[in-house]
Amino acid sequence: MQSRFDKIIDRRNSGCYKYDALSMIYGKSDLIPLWVADMDFAVSDAILDALSERLEHPVFGYNFRLNDFSEAIVSWEQRRFNWNIHKDWIISVPGLVPALSLFVLAFTEPGEGVLIQTPVYRPFYDAVIDHNRKLITSALINNNGVYSIDWDDFENKLKQAKLFILCSPHNPVGRVWTEEELCKIGSLCAKYKVIVFSDEIHADIVYPGYKHIPFASLADFSNFCLTGVSPSKSFNIAGLATAVVIISNSVIRDKFMVMNTKLHLYLGNSFGIKALIAAYNDSENWLEELLCYLNGNREYISNFVQNELPGVLLSPIEGTFLAWLDFRNWGLPEPKLQEMIIKKAGLALEPGSEFGDKDEGFMRLNFGCPRSILELALSKIKLLAEDL
Ligand SMILES: Cc1ncc(COP(=O)(O)O)c(C=O)c1O
Structure with missing residues (x-):
């Protein structure tokens, strides 16, 4: 069944940081932006x-x-x-x-x-x-x-x-x-x-x-x-x-x-x-619907990482719409990993160093987006893994 959160809303040129600052931050504008922690969903009708x-x-x-x-x-x-x-x-x-x-x-x-x-x-x-x-x-x-x-x-x-x-x-x-x-x-x-x-x-x-x-x-x-x-x-x-x-x-x-x-x-x-x-x-009903949808995204990522990205480790997501992924098994320093994710996969993720992480191999992925976008993004990470 379709959910209201499946709808893809074009946010480009709306003056939003997540899309319109891509070139400034990542050097490229045609990326799937799963970085800044806001969601790509319309607000409730009540709001x-x-x-x-x-x-x-x-x-x-x-x-x-x-x-x-x-x-x-x-x-x-x-x-x-x-x-x-x-x-x-x-x-x-x-x-x-x-x-x-x-x-x-x-x-x-x-x-x-x-x-x-x-x-x-x-x-x-x-x-x-x-x-x-x-x-x-x-x-x-x-x-x-x-x-x-x-x-x-x-x-x-x-x-x-x-x-x-x-x-x-x-x-x-x-x-x-x-x-x-x-x-x-x-x-x-x-x-x-x-x-x-x-x-x-x-x-x-x-x-x-x-x-x-x-x-x-x-x-x-x-x-x-x-x-x-x-x-x-x-x-x-x-x-x-x-x-x-x-x-x-x-x-x-x-x-x-x-x-x-x-x-x-x-x-x-x-x-x-x-x-x-x-x-x-x-807007409490809207929030309950959102939580179900995000939980679906969360389950999708968990299954995908477990079954399709064996070298990658996902921390259990107990709360937030943010997934913390450990790519250290890929053996790449963060700048190289980041370059591949941007240039080859076409994704904007938030690198671990942004959170003070020194291990160089973590990425944060914001899954507050329509499922189809998440599926596409994860499939691009899978292609990277196959190319290593
Ligand atoms: C833990 C935490 N605090 C604060 C913020 C941002 O707060 P505000 O937009 O109200 O300044 C964020 C945004 O991601 C956050 O994750």
Whole structure:
């Protein structure tokens, strides 16, 4: 049966980074772009309707969020994650990447340590390095593609850190942290008095058998945790620049808010505000359909890699629409692997080095696209394998 997500939408020349920046980043524009983490799907009708309705009002001045904005977030966290938050805990930001910088700026001085778990989304590194703070990394253990925390190392690194940025679910390795893991992280951070930013942008995209648990909903972790939440990944509205940070501890919240106000980042985007409300209040069925479709893509990749690409290892995808592929058996340094993927296969994937990976042989593939595109892309990787 056809799904609405099977539809191929031409995004070229719409001013989108994923397609229109291909030449700039990859040196070629005729590639299948499976890199930047947005999806090639149309948004829900509810979001489109809300945006059209907003367009009917012809003034686009500075925004003030009415109660419906925070109520939509409170209700979403309650319904989807059984997490009871108060509307006063919500602070608006233009995105979670800027929120990472705000976090680092608000709670550290230059030279102080911030811990991240690697490999991880590049802006986690940037938020620390760009502000001259000390980057502390704890590498996840990779056991045949299955990633876990090196607890001894994590604890040792926490001793030198003031802050920790958690990626939950984790981009790029696809882990959805278990309650046990989150509790252990939390009790160690409490022990060493480390403040946590839990980036939960991928929270809505979790597959059967796995459960996202907001870090701040456990034990007393909300006392020292800021949680980044956004509909931008799950409802495909990243271009509308709208996210929030949820902070229950009023001292931490005030400090974060001062930095947000100083940088004038709180006013928001007229369309993003409307889209967030329509996403959380009226697009839940659309999201369920999306999750089924993405799960189909996920199963397709898993089967394909297992049966058709024997030299390639895929990490189990517990959450996100991102597949983390290990090509190290091909024995190629990353630049060579990347060149083959671009020039011979005609694909744009995100190389492992973008996530700080030193092993040179990993690629991240974004499968938030119609199945037919995914099939074509994987068949091109298979041809590469046959040509080795
Ligand atoms: C873990 C993580 N955080 C943040 C972002 C981007 O956040 P924003 O667009 O809200 O700045 C991404 C996008 O891929 C991500 O994977």
